[in-house]
Amino acid sequence: MEKMPYCDGLTIAAAEPAGAAEVVSTDWTRGLPVLAGSEVTLRELRASDAPSLFALLTTEEVARFISPPPNTVEGFERFIAWTARQRSAGTYVCFAVTLKGYDTAIGIFQIRDLAIGFETAEWGFAIGSPFWGTGVFEQGAALALQFAFDTLGVHRLEARAALKNGRGNGALQKLGAVQEAVLRKSFLRNGQYLDQALYTIIDSDWRAAREVPRAVYRPVVH
Ligand SMILES: CC(C)(COP(=O)(O)OP(=O)(O)OC[C@H]1O[C@@H](n2cnc3c(N)ncnc32)[C@H](O)[C@@H]1OP(=O)(O)O)[C@@H](O)C(=O)NCCC(=O)NCCS
Numbered sequence: 001m002e003k004m005p006y007c008d009g010l011t012i013a014a015a016e017p018a019g020a021a022e023v024v025s026t027d028w029t030r031g032l033p034v035l036a037g038s039e040v041t042l043r044e045l046r047a048s049d050a051p052s053l054f055a056l057l058t059t060e061e062v063a064r065f066i067s068p069p070p071n072t073v074e075g076f077e078r079f080i081a082w083t084a085r086q087r088s089a090g091t092y093v094c095f096a097v098t099l100k101g102y103d104t105a106i107g108i109f110q111i112r113d114l115a116i117g118f119e120t121a122e123w124g125f126a127i128g129s130p131f132w133g134t135g136v137f138e139q140g141a142a143l144a145l146q147f148a149f150d151t152l153g154v155h156r157l158e159a160r161a162a163l164k165n166g167r168g169n170g171a172l173q174k175l176g177a178v179q180e181a182v183l184r185k186s187f188l189r190n191g192q193y194l195d196q197a198l199y200t201i202i203d204s205d206w207r208a209a210r211e212v213p214r215a216v217y218r219p220v221v222h
Contacts, residue, residue, distance in 0.1 A: 028087070028093065028151060028152075029087060029088055029089075029090045030088075031044060032044040032087065032093060032095060033147075033151075035095070035143040035144075035146070035147060036100075036143075037100075037139045037140070037142065037143050038100065038139070039099065039100050039135065039136070039139055040097060040098070040099060040100065040136055040139040040140050040143065041097075041098045041099075041100060042095035042096065042097060042098075042109060042140060042143050042144060042147075043095065043096055043098065044084075044087075044095070044096065045080045045083055045084070045094055045095070045096045045105065045108070046080065046096070047077050047080055047081070049076075049080060049096050049104075049105035050073045050074075050076035050077045050080060051073050051076075052104045052105050052106065052128075053069075053076050053096075053105050053108070054070070054072070054073045054075075054076045055128075056106055056107070056127075056128030056129075056130075057069050057107070057108070057126050057128065058070075058071060059128075059129060061129050062126055062127075062128065062129055063126075064189070064190075065161070065162040065164065065165035065168060065189065065194070066124070066126060068189075069126075083110075086112075090113075091112065091113045092110065092111070092112040092113065093110070093111050093112075093147075093152070094108055094109070094110045094111075095108065095109045095110075095140075095143075095144060095147075096108060097109065097127060097136065097140045099136070106127060106128045106130075106131055106136070107125065107126055107127035107128055107131065107136070107137075107140065108125065108126055109123065109124075109125045109140055109141070109143075109144040110123060110124045110125070111123045111144065111147075111148050111152065111154070111157075114158065117153070118148075118152040118153055118154050119153070119154065119155045119156070120154070120155065120156045120157075120158065121148060121152065121154045121156075121157055121158070122157070122158045122159065122160070123144065123148065123157055123158075123159055124159065124160075125137070125140070125141065125144070125171075127140070132167065137171055138174075138175075141171075141175055145157070145175070145201070145206060149203045149206055149207070154203060155202070155203050156200055156201075156202055156203075157200060157201045157202075157203075158198060158199065158200050159172055159177060159198075159199045159200075159201075160183065160186075160187070160196045160197070160198055160199070161196060161197050161199065162187055162189070162194045162195070162196050162197075163182065163194070163195045163196065163197055164194060169197060172199045173199075175201065176201065176205065176206075176209055177199035177200060177201050178199060178200055178201070178205075179197050179198070179199050180198050180199070180200055181197070181198045182195050182196070182197055182198070183195065183196045183197075183198055
């Protein structure tokens with residue numbers, strides 16, 4: 001999943017007027033809240049996200065180390081409908097990633113319950129490669145983690161990344177995820193069993209890290 005040229009034909013649609021499309025719900029099973037960062041917004045997926053997600057998430061570099069994404073726009077529409085059903089059932093959430101001021105979905109963050117009630121959960125993410133290395137992932141991840149720990153009440157958040165997935169491993173490591181194990185030959189992709197790293201973030205570690213004041217930059221005065 002390394003670099004790819006910018007997607008021809010993909011236009012980033014302007015967002016609707018502020019507030020018009022926002023759903024803020026305290027009961028996330030009835031509709032996901034809009035999570036707004038300074039540059040990135042996470043929101044519920046819509047059927048109309050299917051074309052941009054198809055264009056951005058089915059490229060070889062994005063898809064090579066993740067479960068095969070749908071291979072048609074209609075397949076993404078069915079996936080989006082499935083995510084809404086799982087959210088209603090209270091077992092899974094999937095956020096669309098958009099850039100501030102735009103409404104086009106450029107990636108997803110998913111969190112699924114591994115026990116009853118989200119005490120242990122697994123997350124996964126994919127961002128269109130034109131947006132890799134731009135900070136979109138980091139900001140989206142911060143929003144998704146806050147939702148996982150503060151709203152879903154996750155205690156232990158797991159992630160699996162194929163060892164060969166350099167960016168996936170690097171992305172998790174820079175968030176402070178701890179590699180606990182290597183799950184040998186645990187992921188079948190393109191007819192080959194791949195080793196995966198199991199990463200975790202524990203709620204108390206995440207909270208403690210947020211309390212540490214960031215280093216203050218002081219210019220050297222001569
Ligand atoms: C995973 C993903 C969402 C991360 O987004 P991103 O914008 O690429 O992530 P970032 O650039 O913020 O962080 C990746 C880090 O890995 C580092 N990295 C890149 N290649 C690497 C490699 N081969 N080995 C180790 N680290 C590597 C980058 O330098 C970066 O760290 P830095 O910001 O400290 O320099 C994105 O790459 C993606 O969608 N990939 C395809 C889907 C996927 O693999 N999902 C994850 C499954 S675990």
